[in-house]
Amino acid sequence: MKAKRMLALLMVMLMCVGIFGSAAAWADEAPVSVDFEDGNMGFVSVYSGMANADACALEVVDYNGSKALQITNGSGKVPYVAFDVVGLLGDKAADVASIDMTMGIVNPDGKFYACSGNVMLWMDGGLSSEKHGWSVYLEAKNPKSAPVTLDPAKGEVFSAEQPLMIVTLEVDNGATAGEANAVLYIDDIIFKDADGNVIPADTTASFTAPDGFGGSKDMSNLQYLGADAVELEGMAGKAAGAWTQDGVDMTEEFLAALVPGAVIEIEYSSEAGDMWIVMPDASVGWSRVEQQTAATNLSKNICQITYEQIAAVCGDDVSAWGARLQCEASGAWEVYGVKVGQPTGLKNLAGKTEIPGMAGKAAGAWTQDGVELTEEQLALLVPGSVIEISYASETGDMWIVMPDASVGWSRVGDQAPVCDGSVAQVTYEQIAAVCGDDPSTWGTRIQCESSGAWEVYGVSICSGAFKSVKGNVEIPEMAGKAADAWTQDGVELTEEQLALLVPGSVITIQYQSDTGDMWIVMPDASAGWSRVGNEAPVCDGSMAQVTYEQIAAVCGDDVSAWGTRLQCEASGAWEVFSVSIGTAAE
């Protein structure tokens, strides 16, 4: 007992020493680069370029006795929060050798669940594969420090091309247990140089997005509208509860564009993921159009409804549709914009291979410039492939020229060009229609041309186009499956899910993989263990599609002989964010 009392007293003394030591430290608190005490957060942005990216909310709030950046999960996906380090530190950003941050977690139910994520740089127009893990794994150590030491040998140096630090929250034990997602707090960011000196930051800096950061809107399953699409004024910001409508009267300009072939596009959020329109004053009576069936992207934040779909409900006479257009969803919703326009015919493309040497080519109106294709590039020109051109031109159009084709100097795609002023697409079939079915007679030179002065930013040969899919039904157990290269993981499909596999159906996988590819495996097929879609996979690094017909070609026409197990696989380490089965819209 005496020994225990002595031990206890010793502990008190040690604590007192520690506390006085800390007190001394108060008077000389270590400087930090960003403490959020000024409320500034203009140098931070949410990155939404990943298929699993969450549209999280950012705010500077009081946390743990000071100001901190609060990151609130919006949809249960992974928050990717980008900090413009070059904006904050200027030229000194290149000197950053280490980073430290204070990370804290708050769970809405008041309990503690461990969380972890990664810190990485922006590299080569995307997220670096070099990741530094952070974690808050004990309640007693929440919040805690998250130190990162950069490795310049692996390219981890901030620069104009690599200006960002991205923080993710990837493992949320609370959410895994079925609770609400954790709220993440970041505070006291310290950037240090190799000598350990803290680099001061200009927190008034504004976030500057590098090339590729904004990405493009998720247009999966949707049609690309022309740049002349007409916005419906007054719709942005409309919001209502589930099964409640709100909207505005259509403007004359909007109605003028609402003609056969036109498409209404709605950007929105809704708790249930769906969205449709209501025409309350239609002559045929109050009418819902495409209730819970509108074509929707995989992110469930853009939907499209065609003129013909409205006409099917309200009749062919637009003047009988009434002036008012409303939105509605089966969950609480908000609309960010509504526009109408004609589809350009542009497709979502998969398997892009850049043609080096085309970027930067420019010429005057009706003047061509281009490159010689290599044998490897020519081999990519197969039926179904598409040439995609990123460009600008005074007149908005763009097409290609095959100057050395056996049939003679040939323009392709100049008649009714498929383009929107920044992207143009020319299909293999279009070239074949002009130059003949044998690609060996097309010549090896490819050129761009426009009716106005033009410049090209990049040309790619794409292996094919994604299918637009309707009625996607998610297989929830697949979310989060992950494995190493050439390793499979998956689930047993239920009878209901198997019943979705009918001719014309499409399996859509949102994923990431080290090698960019992804396909499925049917391990229990009667035909034997079968890979499907691994030959020329239709994927773009974040989305892959495998059709019923592809499976049937490998496993036979009888779905009952496919086995009930569906697995994913890639040639690099992979993770799947969602798998759904729907029906091709075309």
Add this chain to the structure above:
Amino acid sequence: MKRFTKILAAVLVVAFMFSALSVGAFASDEPRTITIGTWWDIYYDSTHTALEDDPSYTGSLSDQMRFDVVKAVEEKYNVKFQYVNLTYTGITESINTSILAGTPECDVYLCDLSMGIPAAVNGLALDLKTVLPEDADVLSDQTVLNYLDLGDGKACLMKQVLGQNVVEATSPLAFNKQMLEDNNLEDPRDLYARGEWTWDKFVEYCQTLTQDTDGDGVIDQYGFTGYKEDVLSNLLMSNGATIAAGTEEGLSSAATGEALQFYYDLYNTYNVCEPYVEQDNGDVMRFTYRNGNIGFWPSAAWIASTNADYDWDGSVGSTLEFDTVFVQWPTGPSGDQETNKAKLTAGSFWFIPNGVEDPELVYNVFEALSNWYNDDVSIRDDVETMWWWYATTASDPDLQVENYDVMFDLGSREQFDVYQSLEAQVDGWDLEQLIFGTMTAAQYQETYRQQFQAAIDSYFG
């Protein structure tokens, strides 16, 4: 932050003053809480009050026993215990920071090899031999727990003994029973039983089996085939060789050289192998035995099940007309049938960190928890759970048992060697250089020796 820090400091002072005055608590008999760090949820522990707390509860006897053992352990050792899911990143951080600081946050850690090896090598994981009596299960009978032998004489990384843990990831040598019988070759299992199953005898068998069966002047039946990674690992173990089993590379060792030379000779000297498909990732060479013209090949339960060789679920009928028989790999000139290892270590392990109070108690609690089946192996490895491992390799029930026994024997002799995990860091490494004879064994060793050492240095930290 400043105001908060002051408040926190004041609270800490009060808290510690209070705890100092509460010295009576030191004398109390409050149960100690044993914390077990994991990166997935494990059931059951002292925080659970009902069987249904485990979402995967099925009402089985094993569920009930895993639930009941909690109370029994609490009472026997006067402890509470708790599995804490720290996340994978969190458990790595906890190991690397708290143990190093001398104040481990958990009493037991779940780890994989990438965490466990550095922890063991760098002294973060407790050597159980220093605290446990010699008759502790993990150091003696190993009926409940065994440990990973890193060749340093220590016992740091524990694994729970489960039938499935033993047989999984084993790669026995398989042979076509009818082909050997047709060629009047004695069953290799009998040779193994007599200690006569050697590389020399194996070559003799392969040479007999390599034939032009239709007399067209072209060899169409081969003694051996196999995916390169499956073959090398087994040749190494059968010759007592390793490449990355410790901090010094073993690629340049004489035993490894013999294994590489034997691999080279099978293809280029004895010419008893089926022509190899270049850059195959295992999809082809692992499965050509199904053509029926191969005598020996590296197999595995999963390989046999991939194409439903023997109708393991009764849905398709056996798809092979010959029987597959498993046998141990033949012994190389530097190997020893009695001591050769036979399965590359993989999977997850447990360790008690250095710095933990009363580690013997911690071990006893963990062993008792692991023995939820009260030494009744028939419950632990119940037939329903293990049935697939039997049924997938053969149709004949006797052969199913014999093949399972070979897998179990191989799985009981684990070899720690992480060379396959490091191959990607060795620029140019490709066993096809031996298969196609573009590099000799000696050249292969010399070419990649230094790179392997660098990879090992990085791995062991």
